[in-house]
Amino acid sequence: MxxxxxxxxxxxxxxxxxxxxxxxxxxxxxxxxxxxxxxxxxxxxxxxxxxxxxxxxxxxxxxxxxxxxxxxxxxxxxxxxxxxxxxxxxxxxxxxxxxxxxxxxxxxxxxxxxxxDDIFMGDHAGWYSVSDETFYPAIHVRELINGNMVSLDSNVDYSNVDKSRTFINTETNNNVIFFQEKNYFFDLNKYKDRLIDYIIKNPDFVQPSNYKNTLLNTLKTEQLTSLSVSRPTKRLEWAIKVPNDSSQSVYxxxxxxxxxxxxxxxxxxxxxxxxxxxxxxxxxxxxxxxxxxxxxxxxxxxxxxxxxxxxxxxxxxxxxxxxxxxxxxxxxxxxxxxxxxxxxxGSDSLRLAVLSHSNLIEDNNFSATYVSESRNIVLVNKLCNLVSRTSKKFNPRPAVEFWQPIFKQNQGRITPELYESFDEHFKESKIIKTALKEIEYNTDWLINNYETSMEKFEYQKVLGCLMNLLNSGNSLFQNAEPWAIKDKDLFKHRDLVLFLSLEVVRIFCIYASPIVPEIASNVLKTLEVPESETLDLSFAKLGAGSAYSKQSKKGISILTRVNDED
Known part of the structure; x- marks a missing residue:
């Protein structure tokens, strides 16, 4: 803890x-x-x-x-x-x-x-951006003349420049205004070498590493000027006042x-x-x-x-x-x-869409299609529909009660015998066995990598694995066709398909609960998973936990599709 x-x-x-x-x-x-x-x-x-x-x-x-x-x-x-x-x-x-x-x-x-002890009063003249709430050095300022950005003339005094002229900074392209005043300053240079040393000795201090490397290069190559940490109160009244000097407002x-x-x-x-x-x-x-x-x-x-x-x-x-x-x-x-x-x-759809299509390193592209697909395809068709399909024509509870202790005994493994048992009686046995392997692979990946990936904010990587797990569960159910099994000798296979399909949903919801908390909670409640097992990673493996699920002959509607035309 x-x-x-x-x-x-x-x-x-x-x-x-x-x-x-x-x-x-x-x-x-x-x-x-x-x-x-x-x-x-x-x-x-x-x-x-x-x-x-x-x-x-x-x-x-x-x-x-x-x-x-x-x-x-x-x-x-x-x-x-x-x-x-x-x-x-x-x-x-x-x-x-x-x-x-x-x-x-x-x-x-x-x-x-x-x-x-590191703050002192001094004269300050510089280019200030109201939008960015910061000063910019003259080398980062351009005058906008007839649509062209023109560098400043070092021989010109800009302190009394005509207000109708437009100046912008090249970092954010926001307008800047020249100010000349007395401010308090903080001595940045005093801590420059100490900060560089700290970042080098603590490589995870700034993440991801591309930003850290750019930062270190800036600190090593660029001169740091003292930072103005106050503004005259007569110019900036809406601010906290500097202690013992009400004529100055805190930056x-x-x-x-x-x-x-x-x-x-x-x-x-x-x-x-x-x-x-x-x-x-x-x-x-x-x-x-x-x-x-x-x-x-x-x-x-x-x-x-x-x-x-x-x-x-x-x-x-x-x-x-x-x-x-x-x-x-x-x-x-x-x-x-x-x-x-x-x-x-819904909030879960947008959360899922944004986190599935983003990473920290790059700028990310948003599309309305991502949100629609997250709702209609992932959460409705693949997740909630799999719950409904396993409980409408079957009572999945006996399947869970039979197979759960077997998987617990086998530490969540699908034994070679179970793989081979599909060969003789299932026409899509190859696809079924592939789905079984992918269910095992993805649950193993999550057990071994989920915590590290989450703590590194690698949500896209986690979601990629969760989507593969969900797809594998749907593939198993669709290709094993449990609704078509009439031979009593194959009922154990039917029950295995029901059990593993539900396990995919249950495990998906535990791991995905930080990302799509509302739908994960609703699905787990629908499955009657004990509340004490819904937010516990020790239960996020095949066969873990208590018996759960029930039949619903009318079908289960946890989440409905949204018409994109509405």
Whole structure:
């Protein structure tokens, strides 16, 4: 048993949630549910899963002003849309943190004081992006002239530039404005070599490795300038004030990153290595999009080093999404609203579709077809229909009661004699034996690889095996044709097919429960699998557990197809 803390970044509530928010949240929710599975002897981990909204900063301040709303009321309304996403996506967090929460405000100021030896006041002139809430060096800024991006002239003073001129940064292509002001700064260079050394000695700190390698190359080759960690309050009023200096507001990223600490408890407790709060922090996994690597993989560990606080266990980075091969944008009108798909197909269908067609390393392509197929083909036709087919014309309970103890005695193995027994009486014996081998192979793979793959966020790999297992169960049932068996001497074969078909469903649902929790739970309840055996990996093998299932002559309708034309 160990303590595990899993986090999404806190989301900026300046617009309604999109597919990217859903994806990050689902990655975390699946991981959290996985850690809650009983592994052996009913041993569970103690987990915290936190998400929330980042509610300070100039973007929020300007958006509220534009909407003619009180800023607090503005963020109150928008944070509800992210809670709604979690609710309708079946995302079970332990805390939804908001940076306007009173305990968070206190801990941000506490973190500032812990880092104050590395913070100093200085003059700051630079190009600031309101959208990104960060400054960009001049080498990453271009002026947009007649549709062309033109490099800045080092001989020109841009401090009093005409407001009608447009400048963008080359990293995100968002607009930047030149600011000249006094700010507090954090000395990044002081921790540069220490961070490089830490990443090298802890190769799993940033995952996957392609992002880690890019990060190390950046740290080794690029000069780090001191980071501005405050803004003048006269320019940024909607923010936490710097301790003992109300003329300055805390930089929104310094504020936002601290949410991971506040979600665990007080910083003073986290700093105590013997505390449970410290254990949670040391076992924290941050899941982030690749666009915010700099903030989480450079700034954040440096702030923690400065404060004398433990670093998280790892930072897992994922790519972005495109829609049918086209980058999503509001102007194109192709931004995917996850709630629309959930309303039509259900949360499990969207969860399954997204995780089946994504991996961390690459940008991923979304298609509405994926969601439809997940619902209609996988969950309805292959999973629920297999349950119905095994119980409509048969009473599968005697089959389970007969074969289950035999498989327990054989440690879940299909004996050579059982393979050979299909040769004489079944016309599709070759296909049947292939299906039997695939059932064995895929259950073995899951027993040996499921935990490692899940902890590496390799959900696509796990789902690939689960789909193969489900396909094998359907192939066995279809080709053995148990409904056509009339010879009493073959009833044991018929019962074996019924039993293994149900075992495929049962085992699939236990392993898939973190990914499609609603349908997995409903199927296992329908099969009358004891609740104590539904979320326990020790029962996820052939023949394990108690007797289950019953006949339903009217058929079982657990989930119905959705007409794509509706």
């Amino acid at each position: 160990k303590r595990v803390h899993i986090t999404t970044p806190i989301f900026y509530p300046n617009a309604k949630p999109h597919l990217g928010h859903f994806y990050t949240s689902i990655l975390c929710d699946v991981q959290n549910r996985y850690y809650k599975l009983n592994k052996f002897n009913s041993v569970k981990n103690i987990t915290k899963f936190t998400t929330g909204t980042d509610e300070h900063g100039m973007k929020i301040q300007n958006a509220a002003l534009k909407a003619n709303l009180d800023t607090q009321k503005f963020v109150d309304n928008l944070s509800l849309t992210f809670k709604e996403l979690c609710s309708k996506s079946n995302i079970k967090y332990d805390r939804f943190i908001r940076t306007t929460d009173s305990d968070h405000v206190k801990e941000v100021q506490n973190l500032w004081n812990m880092c104050k 929104v990223w310094f504020d936002a990153l601290c949410n991971y600490l506040t979600s665990i408890g007080s910083l003073n407790k986290i700093k105590d290595p013997s505390s449970t709060e410290s254990e949670f922090m040391r076992n924290t996994t941050h899941v982030i999009g690749k666009d915010i690597i700099k903030f989480h993989c450079i700034y954040w560990p440096m702030f923690l080093m400065s404060a004398g606080l433990p670093l998280p266990k790892c930072i897992v980075v994922h790519g972005h999404w495109v829609n049918d091969g086209v980058k999503m944008s509001k102007s194109l009108g192709n931004v995917v609203d996850p709630l629309e798909y959930i309303e039509k197909y």
